[in-house]
Amino acid sequence: MIHDGWMLSAVTQAAHTGVLMALPLLGAALVAGVVIGFVQVATQLSDMSVGFVPKAFLIVLVLFIGGPWLVSLYTHYMARLYMEIPHWVQHR
Incomplete structure (x- = not known):
């Protein structure tokens, strides 16, 4: 049986990873946009x-x-996601 918090944990980890991956690109675009705007x-x-x-x-x-x-x-x-799949689906 799947326990209750598995989806929340998976979505939280996905969002955290997505933010960490997007932050350098968005930060660079933001800094470049501000500098170019001033120029x-x-x-x-x-x-x-x-x-x-x-x-x-x-x-x-x-x-x-x-x-x-x-x-x-x-x-x-x-x-980490694939390693957690057995923990999400447990025997009754």
């Missing part, structure tokens, strides 16, 4: 590609640098 205001450039290209480059750079950490975080989460 655009200071130079009065209003072209959309001026903002997009550096952000895209920075996100690719963060993925390149932090990719191994992101992959290890995901594989540890999945391994």
Whole structure:
């Protein structure tokens, strides 16, 4: 029989892992957006590609640098998830 807290535990772990994986990318995009916004205001450039290209480059750079950490975080989460399946389904 499946005990009551298994779904809450699984969803909590998934949300925690998802936030940890998204945080470096979103943080880099946020910092790049603020810096590029200041540069655009200071130079009065209003072209959309001026903002997009550096952000895209920075996100690719963060993925390149932090990719191994992101992959290890995901594989540890999945391994922990598969190891908990027998505990979720217990004999009566």
